[in-house]
Amino acid sequence: FQEEIRKTEKMKLVTSIAASVAHEVRNPLTTVRGFIQLLGKEGLSQRNRSYYQKICLEELDRAQQIISDYLTLAKPDPERIESIDIVTEIRYAANVLSSYANMQNVRIDVERCEQDIQIVGDQTKFRQALINLCKNSIEAMPEGGTLTLETGLDKINPVIYIKDTGVGMTKEQLNRLGTPFYSTKEKGTGLGTMVAFSIIRTMAGEIETTSELGKGTAFRISFSRSSSKAILASTAQQPKKETSE
Ligand code: ADP
């Protein structure tokens, strides 16, 4: 039953932003169309030619980014529910983002955690959620800083901390965090946080965000053992869809 509610909520979210996504993708496409027409003009200087080409590529990348951010959420795949080791996933996210962090003079500290801590959900989506959040943290430290990733248990409940020493947010900005298309970046999509939050909530995870302007931001993501069991139980009851793989 809980499963049904989760799915309906997700569908609502997906359809409500689908229209805006279409709109956001159309903008760069219109720009590209205009510049391709200009590129066809005779006597175009080499300088203008490279300039127009650069804009086209950037706009196409932007369209691509919007679609890929959104698709993770909208993918109608049979959600793969499996056991996920959060310590491994945190290390994975740190590895994926290491060169990006390096470029921005950001150090990634992964706090040691000796135990295996398991949660339940779709591993690919969970990775995307972590990467989206960590990427924002890195982008919040244009002057460099430290991204601290920590895993642990609160009593019996798995917890993840993502902390940065970045620009932080005002109360107002914090309120808008996670709403579709909210971005303060010149080339931002405003979808990353929304997608991450939605993935985590689908996994019955809770997110607490604290932020201080000029000091940094911290996310505390917690999963309750009992909801993990409920998710597992509800998938175990589903009839098997595929017999061979
Ligand atoms: P984008 O990164 O494309 O702007 P997101 O949805 O990922 O879109 O993030 C939305 C906005 O939330 C960002 O533009 C930024 O202003 C703010 N934000 C997100 N994470 C952080 C963070 N760790 N520190 C400061 N601001 C953040």
Ligand code: MG
């Ligand atoms: Mg982002």
